Amino acid sequence: MTDLDAVLANAGPTGLKERIAAELAAVRERSLAYTDADDDMLVRQHSPLMSPLVWDLAHVGNYEELWVLREVGGIEPLRPEIDHLYDAFKHPRKDRPSLPLLGPAEARKYISGVRGRVLDVLDQVDLAAPDPLRSGGYVFGLVLQHEHQHDETMLATLQLSRRPGLVRDGELPPGRPAAEPEVHIPAGVFTMGTDTVAWAYDNERPAHRIYLPGYWIDRRPVTNVAYLEFVEDGGYRDPRWWLPQGWEWAERNGVEAPLYWTRDGDTWWRVRFGREEPVPLDEPVQHVSWYEADAYARWAGKRLPTEAEWEKACGGRTYPWGEADPGHLGRWANLGHRAARPAPAGAFPDGASPYGVEQLIGDVWEWTDSWFQPYPGYRCFPYEEYSKVFFGETYRVLRGGSWATHPSAVRTTFRNWDYPIRRQIFAGFRCARSEE
Known part of the structure; x- marks a missing residue:
């Protein structure tokens, strides 16, 4: 049993929620660190293989909104008009710079608003519910891993940029x-x-x-x-x-x-x-x-x-x-x-x-x-x-x-x-x- 699984099994809902909240804070700190650059760096496409960094930043927030706020929290969509922009299956990476994406400041504001509501859902959700998305906090594990995976993608993009001093x-x-x-x-x-x-x-x-x-x-x-x-x-x-x-x-x-x-x-x-x-x-x-x-x-x-x-x-x-x-x-x-x-x-x-x-x-x-x-x-x-x-x-x-x-x-x-x-x-x- 891993340390995380021990928390899931033994710490009870309060301990598990505290662990999830801490992990959510840590992954967001990481995402913001990798996008702590000038706007040109964030909106530019450094390779057709990769999205602009600002796309990844807003995408992780949109993913959280879809799964935690809408699916588990039953909350009305915050920005339904942007869903298609951040659907990875609707637009290939090479085409994403031409989309009307949220700018860096707006993307940060959006994901911050989503995260505040996510923490509200975490506070209220029953992690012992039989629903597989809620049980053991699975939906939070889903969004945590997803954001960390995009952070690794951001690092690959930063390497492709060949700009020193950012990593x-x-x-x-x-x-x-x-x-x-x-x-x-x-x-x-x-x-x-x-x-x-x-x-x-x-x-x-x-x-x-x-x-x-x-x-x-x-x-x-x-x-x-x-x-x-x-x-x-x-x-x-x-x-x-x-x-x-x-x-x-x-x-x-x-x-x-x-x-x-x-x-x-x-x-x-x-x-x-x-x-x-x-x-x-x-x-x-x-x-x-x-x-x-x-x-x-x-x-x-x-x-x-x-x-x-x-x-x-x-x-x-x-x-x-x-x-x-x-x-x-x-x-x-x-x-x-x-x-x-x-x-x-x-x-x-x-x-x-x-x-x-x-x-x-x-x-x-x-x-x-x-x-x-x-x-x-x-x-x-x-x-x-x-x-x-x-x-x-x-x-x-x-x-x-x-x-x-x-x-x-x-x-x-x-x-x-x-x-x-x-x-x-x-x-x-x-x-x-x-x-x-």
Whole structure:
């Protein structure tokens, strides 16, 4: 039972409401910090892949209004005329700058007004009600995780902007060498997914038993120094390592290295939140697409793990180290923007799974070989547009969260997904191989 689930189970409605109120305050502080910039920065589209920051800011408030105020509180819409502007399915990201969006000051005023009413609903709602949106405060977990996810999206947008001075950095523990580069996971049945994590999404459910043959998995994510071997060996110029569609994508876009990397003589540099710096060799590689990860794995004589293999390597716990909430500066993982980069390989030995696999949570989202598909017995809740409409063979699954992911929005069962060409997200990978 995680610390949060202990609150849900034992603290009673008052303790739970106090925890939710504190989490709501913390996530809003984060959102406002990432949008503490001049109006031009907020309304400009820094890439057609991303919304203007001001769209994300108003969107999280509109989402709260829809789910907490209208669905649970029964409150009349505050600004029904803007609903379509902030419906992510009505307008692609590339088109959002042309919409009559709320300006920065108006967006801040709107979300503040929504939040005040949300706290009123929280004060009055019965968290022991059988309604699944109310029970255990699920609707508040829904909006909390949603806002933290948009905060991570904002960080990706701030990175794309290449403007310095907007994103704080921090200190991280040093890395350490690995005794063995791989860990063996024995064959057997394990439970995938969850029926018990209180605020888990529908795509994480239900828990189900599956059998996996034995396999080997990298102890840690692939580092920059390891990935550079692939680059220097001509990996981006050799179609042997690439799926045909990945090779076509790399050729068409002139991809020669991870996003934000450039070469100057014998030195590789990267741009990180507007500042150029040498690529740190001991960090997990990030800003690589699924196609690049897959090509590296083939070059290395391995493959990407399936999401089931990735989850089994976590050891059947809510977090690889156990049930303790990782917190903002926990000793187990690099989460919650404690620094604006991945931690060096080996920085969190206490976060290892029972099998000895490290840095499964935090640092970089990890691409897997799996398509985003429903689990057996999947039931949609509370709306189709969160998971169901994305199922199929279009999106690849990522696991584990990144340095930018908040602790409340990640766990070993959490499933992320994206197009295999996406590189602006904070994504890396580790490799696996089957038993001989």
